[in-house]
Amino acid sequence: MSRLEVSVSFAYGEREALREVEFTAERGEFLAVIGPNGAGKSTLLKCMVGILRPKGRVTFDGRNILELKPRERAKLITYVPQSSIPEFAFTIEEFVELGTYATRGDVEGALKRVGLWERRGEQITALSGGEYQLALIARALAQGSETILLDEPTSHLDINHALGIMELLRELSGEKVIIAVLHDLNLALRYADRLILLHGGRKAWEGKPDELEPEIIERVYGVTARIVEVDGHRVILPELAKV
C-alpha cells in the first residue's frame, strides 16, 4: 500500500505554528510543500519526522511513525535538512554513512545513484553547494526509507543544479514518497504531482499543479500573478501588488 497519512498540530510554547494540517501521500508521488515565509513548512517536516513532537498522527501504512523506535522510524521516513556544508574532516563516504543505519553496500548504492561514488574519498568540505545537496540525498537514500522529506533542496543552487536535483527527486518518487519544501513555485509546478500550500500554520489549499489559480497565489502571497503556458508547462509570473 505504502501510504503516508499526516494530521498534525504544533505550537512552540504559546505560539501556534501548525493547526490541524492534514494530507496523505502514496508511493509514486512527489509532493511540494509551498507557502510564504513563516507559514510552517519546516515545522511540518520536523513534526513528520519526530524532531518536534506534534499533536496528532503521522502514519505509514497505519503504523504511527512518531511512536516507533528511531531505527524502525528511519526505515519509513528520513529528513534532509536545509543544507549548509559542515566544517568536519569527513570524507564524502564517511559523511553518507555517519549517523545512519546503512550498510557499506547501501552507502555504495546511494553514492552511485547520485553520481558521487568516484569522489567518495574526497573531503566533504570540497563539495560545492549542489554536490553537497547530492551527498545529503545519498545519505537519505542509504537509509532506505520509504519516505524522504527535503527542506528547500534547491535553495542555494543555480538553475542547472536545481533542475538536476528536481529530476533526481522525480525519478526517486517512482519508488518512494518524496515531499519537498520548495520556495520556487515554478519548480513546484513543473515537477510535483501535488502541492500542499501552507499559510499561517494552516493548509490553505491542496491540489495538482494544473489546478493552481492566480487568485490563490494572490490571497496567500499578497502578489498579483499571471499563469501562462510555455511549451506545455504552466509558468507563474508574479508582480508586486499595487497599493
Ligand SMILES: Nc1ncnc2c1ncn2[C@@H]1O[C@H](COP(=O)(O)OP(=O)(O)OP(=O)(O)O)[C@@H](O)[C@H]1O
Ligand atoms: N524554534 C522556534 N521557536 C519559536 N518559534 C518558532 C521556532 N521555529 C519557528 N518558529 C515560528 O513558527 C512559525 C513557522 O516557522 P517555520 O520555520 O516552520 O516556517 P517556514 O514556512 O518554514 O518559513 P521559511 O519559508 O521562512 O523557512 C514562524 O512564525 C516561526 O517564527
